[in-house]
Amino acid sequence: MRTIYRTHRLLVALLFFGQLAVVGCGAAKKEEPAEAAAPDSIIHLPTASLSSGEVRVETMREQPLADTVVVSGQIQPKPLNLAHVSTRVSGTIQSVQAVIGDHVTRGQVLATLYSPEFLAAEGDYLLAHERAEAVSGDASAFQSVARSARQRLELLGAGAEDLDRLDRTHDAIPYLPLRSPILGIVTEVEAGTGRQVSAGTDLFGIVDLREVWAVVDAYERDLGRLHVGQAAMLSATAFPSLVFRGRVVSLEGSIKESTRTLDVRLEIGNPSLKLRPGMFVSARIATGSTRSALVIDEAAVQSQGDSKVVYVALTDSTFVARPIEVRSLGGNRAEILTGVRAGERIATRGGFLLKSQASKSQLGEE
Numbered sequence: 001m002r003t004i005y006r007t008h009r010l011l012v013a014l015l016f017f018g019q020l021a022v023v024g025c026g027a028a029k030k031e032e033p034a035e036a037a038a039p040d041s042i043i044h045l046p047t048a049s050l051s052s053g054e055v056r057v058e059t060m061r062e063q064p065l066a067d068t069v070v071v072s073g074q075i076q077p078k079p080l081n082l083a084h085v086s087t088r089v090s091g092t093i094q095s096v097q098a099v100i101g102d103h104v105t106r107g108q109v110l111a112t113l114y115s116p117e118f119l120a121a122e123g124d125y126l127l128a129h130e131r132a133e134a135v136s137g138d139a140s141a142f143q144s145v146a147r148s149a150r151q152r153l154e155l156l157g158a159g160a161e162d163l164d165r166l167d168r169t170h171d172a173i174p175y176l177p178l179r180s181p182i183l184g185i186v187t188e189v190e191a192g193t194g195r196q197v198s199a200g201t202d203l204f205g206i207v208d209l210r211e212v213w214a215v216v217d218a219y220e221r222d223l224g225r226l227h228v229g230q231a232a233m234l235s236a237t238a239f240p241s242l243v244f245r246g247r248v249v250s251l252e253g254s255i256k257e258s259t260r261t262l263d264v265r266l267e268i269g270n271p272s273l274k275l276r277p278g279m280f281v282s283a284r285i286a287t288g289s290t291r292s293a294l295v296i297d298e299a300a301v302q303s304q305g306d307s308k309v310v311y312v313a314l315t316d317s318t319f320v321a322r323p324i325e326v327r328s329l330g331g332n333r334a335e336i337l338t339g340v341r342a343g344e345r346i347a348t349r350g351g352f353l354l355k356s357q358a359s360k361s362q363l364g365e366e
Contacts, residue, residue: 022105029111043319043358055350057313062342065293068284069225070327071264073216075236075279078267085204087211088157090201091115093195100189104180107159110204111191112175118156122172122362136200143182145280165294184208185273207277212270214246214281217261225287226251232266234283236275237331244268244275248285284330298313300348301326301334302355303324310336313345319354322346 006305033087046056047096091113099112099138128149166173178191188205197203214234218226226248232246246268255262266283268275275281301308303323308326311319340346347354 007239007276009326015095016104016344026275041320041358042314043354045317045319045354047358054353055347057316058348059257059345059347060294060296060336060340061341062292063295064290065295065329067225067291069218069222069287070282070284071216071218071222072280072282073214073263075268075275075277075281076195076213076215077209078211078213081182081184081211083180083206084188085110085178085180085206085209086115086200086202087178087197088155088197088199089113089115089176091118091176093191093193093197093203094129096189096191096193098186098189099181100186102184102186102207104184106180106183107161109177110179110180110186111178113178113197114175115156115238116156118153118176119172119174121152121156122166126154126166126170126172130170178203180204180206182206182208183210207250209270209273209276212268212275212277213249214266214268214283216251216264216266216281216283217256217259218251218264220255220260221260222249223262226285231283231286231302232279232283232285233330234268235264237280237334239274242274243300244270244281246283294340294342295329295333296336296346298328298334299302299350300346304355310340311351312340313347319347321354321358 044320092115094112096111096115100103100107104110122218125146128142128146132146137140153163153166157176157178158173159177162173164175184206185208186204187207189203191203228248228250230248232244232248234246234247235242236244246266248264251262253263264285266285278343296310300310300319302310304321304323307323309323312322313319322339325337326334327337328334
């Protein structure tokens with residue numbers, strides 16, 4: 001009897017644990033559908049939009065791309081293209097004929113100066129010149145004095161045209177012309193009518209901007225790909241549709257501790273004078289090598305919050321938004337850095353339509 005009772009208890013226990021196992025399995029089976037559920041980001045495109053050609057899908061394939069280093073910086077004038085106009089003799093400014101921003105040519109008069117010292121030197125030259133011409137015999141002594149007087153006028157700031165005028169008219173020039181030594185743009189004016197000045201006073205600053213520098217920051221990791229002579233293409237924030245061409249002329253100084261960058265100097269032709277000191281520019285420096293890359297039209301890239309996305313085709317009529325990292329290549333092209341692999345199909349046209357369809361789907365679910 002006792003044996004039958006133990007057997008009965010054993011059977012009850014087995015039945016109880018068996019039911020627990022069945023319940024456990026059933027619970028596990030109920031969780032599976034949730035894990036396999038379709039993501040909310042899938043976009044179903046209407047057949048009408050597909051047949052109208054509003055959306056175009058292309059298979060991503062790697063293609064050779066010229067390797068470039070992307071940098072940014074500012075325009076600076078070339079130091080050799082800067083000039084200062086200063087007085088070589090004391091006197092009083094009689095007139096000012098140029099202001100900041102004026103385009104001036106080489107030899108153009110910027111101001112005139114009344115100087116008793118200059119007038120006295122003119123008188124000495126004219127007298128020596130007249131005596132040299134008047135002597136019928138050996139005039140070498142007078143000619144030597146005339147040459148010395150002419151050299152003194154040159155040291156005081158008289159130009160070749162001023163001395164030619166003296167020789168031609170034999171009349172003293174009442175005011176010393178202060179001329180621009182280069183072609184360029186006036187950037188500084190310290191001259192004022194009636195101002196008393198001493199020798200060595202800076203009155204004007206002039207810069208020739210037909211050729212400028214761009215000083216850009218290159219990251220330490222890119223320095224092994226850069227060297228003097230490499231070609232560069234630049235764009236300015238002020239003129240986004242224009243392309244300026246230049247070349248690397250120097251990798252300067254040492255690495256900046258705060259940014260881990262090095263100043264790289266680019267020389268740029270600027271015949272239109274559009275580039276001005278202080279302008280922000282970005283540049284692509286060609287390294288001379290090529291690499292494989294995924295390249296798409298920039299129109300295929302859409303903004304989604306703080307991210308950039310493209311729409312990957314799952315089927316002919318279903319798409320999913322895929323976050324990517326991308327960089328512009330110019331000319332409406334962009335390189336996909338991460339997020340898409342070669343062989344995947346993405347919408348290269350109709351991205352805005354897909355973005356709108358996704359927004360409609362989310363509003364419908366809410």
